[in-house]
Amino acid sequence: MAKILLNKSNFFHNLAVCSDQAGGKEKVSIVLKDNAYGHGLLEIAQMAQEFGITKAVVRTVKEAQKIETFFTQILILADIPTTTLAHSFHITINSLEDIDKMGAGANIAIKVDTGMHRHGILPQELEACIYGAYRKELNIKSVFMHHRSADTLSSEYFWQKDLFKGIVEDSKKICAKLNLPEIAFHSSNSSALFRNNNFSEEYCRIGIAAYGYLENKSPLKVPNLKPVLSLHASKISTRVLSSGQRVGYGGTFTAKEDMSISTYDIGYADGFMRIDPSVNFTVKGGESLLGRVSMDNISVSGQSDEICLFDDVKELANINNTISYEILTSLSADIKRQIVED
Ligand SMILES: *Cc1c(COP(=O)(O)O)cnc(C)c1O
Numbered sequence: 396m397a398k399i400l401l402n403k404s405n406f407f408h409n410l411a412v413c414s415d416q417a418g419g420k421e422k423v424s425i426v427l428k429d430n431a432y433g434h435g436l437l438e439i440a441q442m443a444q445e446f447g448i449t450k451a452v453v454r455t456v457k458e459a460q461k462i463e464t465f466f467t468q469i470l471i472l473a474d475i476p477t478t479t480l481a482h483s484f485h486i487t488i489n490s491l492e493d494i495d496k497m498g499a500g501a502n503i504a505i506k507v508d509t510g511m512h513r514h515g516i517l518p519q520e521l522e523a524c525i526y527g528a529y530r531k532e533l534n535i536k537s538v539f540m541h542h543r544s545a546d547t548l549s550s551e552y553f554w555q556k557d558l559f560k561g562i563v564e565d566s567k568k569i570c571a572k573l574n575l576p577e578i579a580f581h582s583s584n585s586s587a588l589f590r591n592n593n594f595s596e597e598y599c600r601i602g603i604a605a606y607g608y609l610e611n612k613s614p615l616k617v618p619n620l621k622p623v624l625s626l627h628a629s630k631i632s633t634r635v636l637s638s639g640q641r642v643g644y645g646g647t648f649t650a651k652e653d654m655s656i657s658t659y660d661i662g663y664a665d666g667f668m669r670i671d672p673s674v675n676f677t678v679k680g681g682e683s684l685l686g687r688v689s690m691d692n693i694s695v696s697g698q699s700d701e702i703c704l705f706d707d708v709k710e711l712a713n714i715n716n717t718i719s720y721e722i723l724t725s726l727s728a729d730i731k732r733q734i735v736e737d
Contacts, residue, residue, distance in 0.1 A: 643686030
């Protein structure tokens with residue numbers, strides 16, 4: 396069966412690099428949304444806990460419930476609950492209307508739109524938001540923002556950061572006036588964390604760097620990270636393709652001589668995207684992908700029992716003209732995940 400191997404030493408290495416940069420394990424919140432970027436929610440949550448990470452970020456309440464026992468704090472980015480939730484859950488307020496939808500006593504995290512213009516309250520709505528939360532007896536646990544271009548050297552990172560600095564000051568003033576307990580402020584994703592060397596916020600929200608990738612563009616610093624996930628497939632059958640015979644849909648590959656080929660149990664339905672047949676893609680053992688990727692299988696030269704499709708997704712991301720995130724999160728949750736220690 397096709398399987399995903401998760402390299403625990405590499406994951407721990409990345410968490411150590413991020414924790415060092417942030418100034419401690421308690422300053423790192425691991426982002427586990429979308430099945431932990433395709434890696435496997437439970438497997439990654441369990442390893443992160445073992446490493447000593449106590450905070451996580453997810454997209455939905457359902458995801459948070461699955462990993463409730465692993466962390467002391469779970470930030471839910473985009474899901475308004477209809478029932479009372481565990482005290483460790485912090486629900487993101489993405490607009491003023493969200494305040495009305497929350498039940499009294501809930502823990503909230505206020506997201507402020509500092510320039511991404513996707514979601515979050517507007518800076519000028521900050522006071523109304525905090526007062527609204529106060530009147531509804533919601534517990535404000537944090538105020539945060541998200542960078543839109545921290546991976547590129549431009550003014551954008553700086554003006555968003557400056558805007559947030561003002562938000563932090565204003566929040567503190569408003570909360571002091573209302574006698575509210577102290578709240579945490581956080582603005583950094585992976586690329587922002589590595590943009591400066593004196594991280595001073597309560598915590599950062601680390602996704603892609605924990606999984607071993609950071610797409611910061613030159614001349615920005617790129618830390619030494621190690622990919623965690625590798626994708627493997629097993630042989631279904633082997634046959635000889637005679638010279639002139641073609642393989643797969645459209646017959647886009649023609650054998651130039653008699654050759655052994657094998658079919659493996661992975662395809663685009665599993666998240667292994669179709670590759671332009673004019674591109675030469677070879678698997679880790681050096682065998683070539685032949686013809687089109689099918690829904691449930693691929694054909695490859697040779698007759699190995701197992702093949703490794705990739706142990707670093709960057710090459711495939713380039714070939715598919717996309718980013719590592721997209722390929723990783725597309726991997727089917729049904730593929731078996733196995734943790735390996737090397
Ligand atoms: C996904 C996400 C992150 C993590 O971003 P990376 O670039 O993968 O580190 C952090 N914060 C928010 C709000 C997110 O949606």
